[in-house]
Amino acid sequence: MSRIDRRIGLLLIASTTMTLACAHGPTVRVADPAEVRAAIEAANVQFASAMLRGDAPAVGSFFTEDGECIYAGMKEFIVGRPAVEAFFVSLFKRVSFVEATITTSAVHVEGDLAFETGTNKLTRKAGEAAPSTGTARYLVIWKRSADGRWRIRVDAVVPNPAG
16 A cells, blocks of 8 residues: 555545544534524513512523623622522512513524514502603523523613603
């Protein structure tokens, strides 16, 4: 066997080995963008319902274990599902929500992450005060869990200016 034949043989073996290694590597789940959007929109309806009920554990369940909230008026990020739940427990002690509408504008899917933009309209009531309504824009980064459920990894909300 000539030196060139040996090199070609080694290249073929190396190429075959690499191909087989890639074929048996971790699989990437390909998501249908329409299905992901439908799942996110359904989750948003359930999230809004939990807000109206004042159910902090239910709201917290929508977040990943390391989920983060970036909300206007907050000096720090709210990090981790327990902190998110505690934030909503505190919020629901001060105010109740009488309307919660979440409207998805767009969803972009990249592997196990989905980037959602949209708007919301929240009407809340504090004590005996008249209800007040605010609107906002948001960016939510969703992450697909091992169980296939999409959960919020980052929730960033930007209130619309008054007026």
